[in-house]
Amino acid sequence: MARRCELTGKGVQVGNNVSHANNKTKRRFLPNLVDVTLQSEALGRGVRVRCAAAALRTVEHRGGLDKFLAVAKEGELSTRMLKVKREVAAAAATPAA
Numbered sequence: 359m360a361r362r363c364e365l366t367g368k369g370v371q372v373g374n375n376v377s378h379a380n381n382k383t384k385r386r387f388l389p390n391l392v393d394v395t396l397q398s399e400a401l402g403r404g405v406r407v408r409c410a411a412a413a414l415r416t417v418e419h420r421g422g423l424d425k426f427l428a429v430a431k432e433g434e435l436s437t438r439m440l441k442v443k444r445e446v447a448a449a450a451a452t453p454a455a
Contacts, residue, residue, distance in 0.1 A: 359408070361389060361391065362389075362436070363391065363408070363409045363413050364408055364435065364438060365407065365409045365413040365417070365426070365430065365434070366409070366410060366413045366416070366434055367434035367436075368389045368410045368412070368413070370386055370387065370388055370389065371386070371387040372384060372386055372387070373385055373386075373387060389410045390410055390411045390412070391410055391411075392408070392409065392414070393406065393407075393408050394407055394409065394414065395407070396417065396423040397422070397423065398423050398424055398442070398446060399422060400424050400445075400446045400449040401442075401445060401449055405423060424446050427439070427442065427443040428446070428447070
């Protein structure tokens with residue numbers, strides 16, 4: 359399983375450990391990924407997502423998964439979330455017609 363957020367695309371970053379003697383060794387900064395189930399109002403079911411904790415705050419700030427996916431850039435979303443985004447868009451368009 360890749361260490362990448364399915365909603366924002368946040369992934370592993372690299373940098374250096376710097377000692378008191380200014381010696382530098384490579385290290386990795388891992389994102390804070392959590393497995394959660396987010397509720398979709400348009401689909402009427404939960405969607406399991408592996409995303410960063412910061413992304414959860416963004417989802418709540420925007421008003422839920424459906425609204426987050428509506429404005430999310432397709433380049434940042436995983437292929438699974440792109441499929442969910444299309445399902446949500448189709449479900450939202452059907453009752454309106």
